[in-house]
Amino acid sequence: MATSLYGASEAQDVICVFLEREGDTLQRVSLELLSKGRELADEVGWKLAGLLLGYYRMLPLMGQAFEVGADEIWVAEHPLLKTFTVEAYTSAAFQVIMNRKPSIFLCGATPNGRDLAGRLAVKLRTGLTADCTDLRMREGGILVGEVTGFGGGVLALIKTPQHRPQMATVRPGVFPLKPPRTERVSRAVEIISVTLDEAQVRTRVVEQVVGRGADITQSPVVVVGGRGIQGRFDLLRQLAELLGGEVGATRPPVDSGQIERERQVGQTGVVCRPKVAIVCGASGAFQFTVGIQHADTVIAINTDPEAPIFETADYGVVGDALQIVPALIEALRNSRVAVTSG
Amino acid sequence: MTYATNEPHLVVCVKVVPKPEEVRVDPQSRRLDRAGARSEINPPDLNAVEFALQIKDRFGGKVSILSMGPPFFEPYLRICLAMGADHVYLLSDRLFGGADTLATTYTLAQAVRRLEPVDLVLCGEESSDGATGQVPPGLAEWLGYQQITLVNDIEMDMSRRTVRGRRERQGGYEILEVPLPAVISVKTGCNEPRFWDYRLKPWAFAPERVTVWSASDMDVDPEFIGLAGSPTQVVGLEQAPSRERKRIMLSGSPQEVAQQLAARLREVLPLVP
Ligand SMILES: Cc1cc2nc3c(=O)[nH]c(=O)nc-3n(C[C@H](O)[C@H](O)[C@H](O)COP(=O)(O)OP(=O)(O)OC[C@H]3O[C@@H](n4cnc5c(N)ncnc54)[C@H](O)[C@@H]3O)c2cc1C
Numbered sequence: 001m002a003t004s005l006y007g008a009s010e011a012q013d014v015i016c017v018f019l020e021r022e023g024d025t026l027q028r029v030s031l032e033l034l035s036k037g038r039e040l041a042d043e044v045g046w047k048l049a050g051l052l053l054g055y056y057r058m059l060p061l062m063g064q065a066f067e068v069g070a071d072e073i074w075v076a077e078h079p080l081l082k083t084f085t086v087e088a089y090t091s092a093a094f095q096v097i098m099n100r101k102p103s104i105f106l107c108g109a110t111p112n113g114r115d116l117a118g119r120l121a122v123k124l125r126t127g128l129t130a131d132c133t134d135l136r137m138r139e140g141g142i143l144v145g146e147v148t149g150f151g152g153g154v155l156a157l158i159k160t161p162q163h164r165p166q167m168a169t170v171r172p173g174v175f176p177l178k179p180p181r182t183e184r185v186s187r188a189v190e191i192i193s194v195t196l197d198e199a200q201v202r203t204r205v206v207e208q209v210v211g212r213g214a215d216i217t218q219s220p221v222v223v224v225g226g227r228g229i230q231g232r233f234d235l236l237r238q239l240a241e242l243l244g245g246e247v248g249a250t251r252p253p254v255d256s257g258q259i260e261r262e263r264q265v266g267q268t269g270v271v272c273r274p275k276v277a278i279v280c281g282a283s284g285a286f287q288f289t290v291g292i293q294h295a296d297t298v299i300a301i302n303t304d305p306e307a308p309i310f311e312t313a314d315y316g317v318v319g320d321a322l323q324i325v326p327a328l329i330e331a332l333r334n335s336r337v338a339v340t341s342g
Numbered sequence: 343m344t345y346a347t348n349e350p351h352l353v354v355c356v357k358v359v360p361k362p363e364e365v366r367v368d369p370q371s372r373r374l375d376r377a378g379a380r381s382e383i384n385p386p387d388l389n390a391v392e393f394a395l396q397i398k399d400r401f402g403g404k405v406s407i408l409s410m411g412p413p414f415f416e417p418y419l420r421i422c423l424a425m426g427a428d429h430v431y432l433l434s435d436r437l438f439g440g441a442d443t444l445a446t447t448y449t450l451a452q453a454v455r456r457l458e459p460v461d462l463v464l465c466g467e468e469s470s471d472g473a474t475g476q477v478p479p480g481l482a483e484w485l486g487y488q489q490i491t492l493v494n495d496i497e498m499d500m501s502r503r504t505v506r507g508r509r510e511r512q513g514g515y516e517i518l519e520v521p522l523p524a525v526i527s528v529k530t531g532c533n534e535p536r537f538w539d540y541r542l543k544p545w546a547f548a549p550e551r552v553t554v555w556s557a558s559d560m561d562v563d564p565e566f567i568g569l570a571g572s573p574t575q576v577v578g579l580e581q582a583p584s585r586e587r588k589r590i591m592l593s594g595s596p597q598e599v600a601q602q603l604a605a606r607l608r609e610v611l612p613l614v615p
């Protein structure tokens with residue numbers, strides 16, 4: 001069997017989390033991974049490090065990472081790291097990893113995170129468990145990633161026993177964010193110099209229009225529309241607003257452009273953990289229901305009494321969502337209820 | 343934009359997968375029972391094939407279909423020929439079996455090398471049985487090609503030898519340009535794959551349209567292929583923990599149901615009258 005560039009005996013007892021930035025803050029998924037990473041590291045008495053690549057204004061980002069539990073931040077600063085290109089970021093991350101040899105490397109399964117992890121795993125000749133829905137630590141520092149397989153609710157447990165680092169990507173929202181910790185003593189910033197060559201970076205950003213992506217993972221109420229609501233997200237938005245929540249969707253309406261991709265719930269979307277999820281016109285495919293499994297209460301509205309969604313619902317209504325949702329909006333307005341924040 | 347000065351060679355990576363809804367888990371052995379499931383071309387890959395055919399419609403050139411998998415893939419891959427592709431390369435060998443992303447991307451990359459000169463490698467967004475979307479970046483890394491993932495629109499410029507891809511991004515989009523050769527992955531559902539042309543069927547089913555390569559036909563290091571070349575191991579399969587739900591059905595007219603739902607919502611949400 002071919003080996004990775006470094007093996008278990010050379011690997012250091014460190015979990016490294018890639019810190020992805022979004023403007024002046026860290027992406028939430030990076031903080032979620034630090035939260036989970038802290039827990040895993042404590043189980044085996046390892047260190048938790050954050051890998052931060054960029055140029056200028058890195059200090060506030062480090063503060064955030066320390067707050068959620070990082071012991072160390074490995075920083076590589078370079079003008080070519082100012083914006084993400086897969087060439088520059090892969091090269092820099094590779095150099096830092098070869099310098100520090102962490103046992104585990106975790107990355108958010110965002111578009112850029114997946115691009116980076118996919119290339120990095122090949123460069124390091126190691127294994128990558130992508131889109132994990134959970135991570136567990138086994139004896140001897142073996143990371144087991146849980147990934148959802150085919151419909152019907154199968155989970156596959158995957159590990160990388162010999163190669164290092166053990167790599168995994170995780171979807172946004174999978175791990176809850178722990179409250180900031182203040183008591184950690186060791187907070188080390190280590191600057192690692194990387195060499196990057198302008199000629200290496202061949203991706204040209206022709207145009208970039210970046211909005212503020214919706215984040216439905218933290219909303220207390222999510223009103224989800226499936227193919228069955230025939231694009232009437234306006235109705236769902238009214239209901240969501242009344243309840244102080246956000247609108248989510250299954251994949252078909254996203255694919256057909258009826259709603260933004262950030263609002264897709266499920267295996268290839270986000271995992272949300274609301275108090276209430278109201279699911280309208282969705283059949284309940286497993287790839288979707290993994291995204292609402294952490295909801296406290298699930299309400300489902302579907303015209304088909306046999307729809308599998310009713311098996312994963314607390315309250316089910318057989319009926320036309322396009323009639324029931326307006327009636328529900330009426331009922332809530334009439335009793336003039338409003339929701340306090342929280 | 344400028345038009346082609348020479349004709350591109352497009353390679354589309356296509357996988358055949360069991361229909362997800364027909365795969366069962368054996369409750370005893372906890373193994374996937376794929377035997378009863380019918381197969382299909384991985385639906386996202388049809389979007390990649392369609393993209394390649396649109397480029398060919400415009401610039402000419404040829405479309406090669408590349409797939410790694412067992413011999414039964416063959417008739418499915420011929421559908422791509424009847425859609426308008428030129429040739430199928432099927433990498434089939436027991437030694438390729440059990441490949442994870444690292445071994446899969448290595449093997450596909452070695453095949454692309456053999457097919458060079460190549461201008462563009464097109465992949466689907468993800469395979470419905472692997473569903474990791476990690477093959478395209480991995481392939482690009484082995485090949486040293488540029489990459490743009492998750493594009494829903496592309497433009498090739500054969501005189502400047504560049505490709506531009508538009509991808510969605512957090513509430514916006516971006517357009518990236520990279521030099522050829524490049525690997526792109528195509529956003530699922532971004533185009534309408536054409537129907538195969540029945541007139542092309544006899545041509546598509548001629549034996550010489552498909553080239554099968556075994557490990558010994560290829561320049562591959564045995565340490566990097568199949569199970570031997572796969573760092574990851576499946577430790578086990580588990581039934582996903584299904585959270586206990588109340589499963590209470592409410593009934594009545596829309597108004598009655600709405601009243602009941604409103605009452606439930608008041609119970610679980612901190613409502614203020
Ligand atoms: C690898 C992979 C990853 C995937 N990832 C995701 C993911 O992240 N998220 C996701 O959602 N899907 C995902 N899918 C797709 C998933 O398998 C299903 O196809 C999808 O969830 C179905 O969406 P739906 O329930 O809206 O549509 P359908 O399955 O078409 O269901 C529509 C439902 O609406 C009901 N209906 C129709 N009219 C009405 C009405 N007027 N009122 C009420 N109900 C009505 C129908 O009875 C039906 O049950 C993935 C698939 C694969 C293969």
Ligand SMILES: Nc1ncnc2c1ncn2[C@@H]1O[C@H](COP(=O)(O)O)[C@@H](O)[C@H]1O
Pocket residue numbers: 354355356357384386387390408409410411446450464465466467468469470472473474475476477478
């Ligand atoms: N065995 C294979 N043969 C050919 N192409 C593949 C294979 N596996 C994956 N691909 C390609 O890579 C894409 C992403 O697959 P995956 O990374 O498995 O989700 C697919 O849509 C295919 O285009």
